[in-house]
Amino acid sequence: MAARLVAAAVGCILWVVVTCREVSLPPGPLYRVAGFPLSLPCSVSGYDGSPIQDFEWFLYRNGAGGNPIGAISTRDRNFPYAPFKSRVRAGEVRIERDRGDMVRLVIQRLRAEDQGVWECYTPSTDARYLGNYSSTVAVNVMPDTLQVSYVASSQMSSRSLAGQSLPEGAELELTCAASVQSEQHTHLSVTFSTRGGVDAAAVDAGRGHNLREIISIAQDQSVVPGRSKLYAERYANRGITLDKRKAGGERDLYVLRIAQVVPQDDGAYFCNVAQWIRDPQGEWEKIAQRTLELGNITITPLADTLTVTVTPEGEVSLPIGSPLSLSCAISGISPSSRPYMLIQWLRGGPGGGAELSLAQMAPDGVVSWREDIVRKGEVSFEKEAEGRYTLRFFSSHPADAGLYQCAVSIYTGLPSVTQIPAANQRSNGVNIKLKMKAVTVRAVAGLSEGPTLQRGHTISLLCNVSVETVGLTQIEMKWLAFHNREDLSSETVLVELRHDGTTNFHSNRSDISLDQPVLGTYRLRIHNARMEDQGLYQCQVTVWGQDQHGAWYNTGASSHSSLVQVYMYSQALDLLFIPILVGVSSALFVGVTVVAAVTCCFMSRLARKSARK
Incomplete structure (x- = not known):
């Protein structure tokens, strides 16, 4: 294998102007755990020929005298040697293609005998034999020492959560312990998850399962809430916490605390612990993991018991x-x-x-x-x-x-x-x-007698109120104006007399007054009347009674008068404006007509002169 690599490298140096084939694997050594998956990416570049390249994998076991063991090939189904034949046939050892010139060797359950140097070889499709046609990486297989166990919290005295029920709003505390023994420097991550108690739309997307993460301590020891809004908001408000504590010996204790549970917290709970190692290229790689089912929690909604x-x-x-x-x-x-x-x-x-x-x-x-x-x-x-x-x-x-x-x-x-x-x-x-005493009230409104109303005069409106009952009473009344006869809902409150004798004027005008000339009669006066004051007016009355303790109350008895129409007649001075307006309009019409006729004749004569020329 070494001679082959040296020859290829020398050839590439001699032909620097020519593109050289290069096969790449992650830098090693890599450390993985027995019983868990191994995934080795291998890519080739600088090649000639088909964009779909073939790959072959060999294992050089430690102490095997440097003899390669064929593991698997993309072009030859009969390629595997005896140690790998059954594993390839079962799919435990396989090649997964990421793209035409990149594949991944996957060993589903790593064995101790898989330790050694792995070679990724690419058969030549080039016109000349130049470059690196294979690459190697050392893989060390460590024993599985990851341990995860349930630890009963102060709330849960039993060894499981089966059948545990909590009322909505109660505190939930779950714990699990984890330990690992490794000669290499590895880290643990811990994730608490749950299943159930929420509709499918809220389940973490893209995970391939129906577990949703509540909170985690990552391999870098940072605390990360689940992606669900349900947990992210509660974590931000300290409603969910995850702490790491020493539990004696090599074990660490991880404590999940949900301050107040909600119905969506109903379901099964799990503790997932993963072992991580930082590979030579600086990336964290998960090398082992275990998931422990803690049990089930049933949340009783407050709405069911309140x-x-x-x-x-x-x-x-x-x-x-x-x-x-x-x-x-x-x-x-x-x-x-x-x-x-x-x-x-x-x-x-x-x-x-x-x-x-x-x-x-x-x-x-x-x-x-x-x-x-x-x-x-x-x-x-x-x-x-x-x-x-x-x-x-x-x-x-x-x-x-x-x-x-x-x-x-x-x-x-x-x-x-x-x-x-x-x-x-x-x-x-x-x-x-x-129980109230009988009260009858009647309100009658009208204009007080006087000369014809004109602009500048005083409008005087009277509201006569009669009350039939037993005991002391007080009147609360108000005057309303309707300036739009077509829309009686557009009322304006002018003035209001309360039962305690206070008066409230709702208009900004200072020339409105309210008095009581005689008992039971309430007079509204609008001084220096304007033309816009004409319209319909009404008085509304409510009766207040006195209880046995001397306090006043609204008896609910009320009445409103019929509508009173106020019409303003024009003054003699106003009538002078009519002939003036008519005269001015006539003069303007005549003037415009004369100017238009003269202009028209002038323009016609001018046009005829121009035509003769």
């Missing part, structure tokens, strides 16, 4: 001003889940009205209210005991009537603004009815 109830149940009828207490009980959550909760009180209006969120308690216990519908100081929302939250009205009003429900959202893991609840559930509804 229960939310409200007391009292059914229908409750109370007099106005009575205290009201509603209690929300939450159960079915394991303490090991360590969840955090968002709790809301919802109210639907009587007769199926719009549902509103009255109050909510955040996971940190902070309560926020919808201030436009909740009276400050007259209602509270408190945690009375573990799993029990109470909404209290110290003095109920008619506006408090409706269907009440307690809505609970359970979150697991670290809080984030985009997090989706692990479970949502509403309680049964309790219908609160409040």
